[in-house]
Amino acid sequence: MPVKTSYKENISIALQSIAGNRLRTALTALIIAIGIMALVGILTAIEGIRQFTNDAFADLGANTFTLQNRGEGLNFGNGGHRKVYPAxxxxxxxxxxxxxxxxVVTAINLDVTGTAVAKYGNQKTNPNIYISGSNENYLSTAGKKLSFGRNFSASELEHGSNVVIIGDEIKKxxxxxEDPINKSVYLGTDKFRIIGVFASKGSSSFGGGDKFCVIPVLKAKQIDSTKNASFTITLKVATPAALDATIGEATSLFRNVRGLNVVNQDNFEITRSDSIQKELSGQLAGITVAGFAIGIITLIGAAIGLMNIMLVSVTERTREIGVRKAIGATPAIIRKQFLIEAIVICLIGGAAGMLLGMAVGNLIAVQISGTFVVPWGWLMFAVILCTFIGLISGYYPAKKAAKLDPVEALRYE
Structure with a gap:
């Protein structure tokens, strides 16, 4: 009479077999773990970077645009080349x-340096402080807030006074x-009086995190050592619906300011904050596909390795299969046993791979200014993928085991 075996019993038998061949199981699971780690790691890193960019550009909103003398150069496949026009x-x-x-709200900006040292008394920062010049509208157009202190006054902007609003990390x-308001701090060789502190955005925030400070734009012009420095103009409209019309008016006026005739092409760029985000999202989508392809190729190799090891397992356990068939196990039960064993090995390796992949992916993301994420969608996909790999890799060995003749199997040495 055929023996009926439940899934629970099959899983128990599979675990006993795994426990009896720990080295082989560990090596097989390691192959799967490496494949899953590559897949989950790459996709986790990309997801962390995507969330960071979404948060960063959300600060600016979808109703700002910038006039500048160069393109954004976000195309990673373009060698970093950008169009550059007269300053x-x-x-x-x-x-x-x-x-x-x-x-509109208009800010005039100038990036002075990203390698300044801020000093106060015997304390100083690393040479990684961003110094920018702007006007009273910087807070609104850049999506920043003051933790305490005040904004620039009209007089300070007009005369290019030595005042500064510092980032939270500089303050700390x-x-x-200590209260930094009205204290004097050196930025490079220039002395500035602190009038405000920006609210913290976090170390991985866009545009230098909290390691930045803003001075009056006229003062930035005076201390900037760059020959023929180019300013940027950022405008913020009341509603996204008014953006297109405002960009048209801004283009027309700035052509006049630049002295361009009707036949001349624009010698400046207008960049919308939402277009930057869309372009970068497109680039990340391409990288996601590439990362997914790399992970899948790695997993194909892992699946081949698992199939090979399962075939070895069938050969080694031929006599055991013969005994089971002799006492009533049907081919379906034998097939199910080996399939479950392959799936269990895959899931063990997959669990390890998911943990390692999440750790590696988040480490990469945080190092390049991303955010820590738990990619639940990709983790669920990895579980399903592990199960599928176990089925594919275990099917042929399981079928071979099910077809063994019990008499011949019992004779096998």
């Missing part, structure tokens, strides 16, 4: 701001628990 001068930026009549490094 936007300070006078051109001011003339544009004064003559633009639509209801130089002042600890």
């Amino acid at each position: 936007i001068t300070y006078d051109q930026a001011v003339r544009f701001k004064n003559n633009f009549k639509l209801p 490094k130089l002042f600890k628990t």
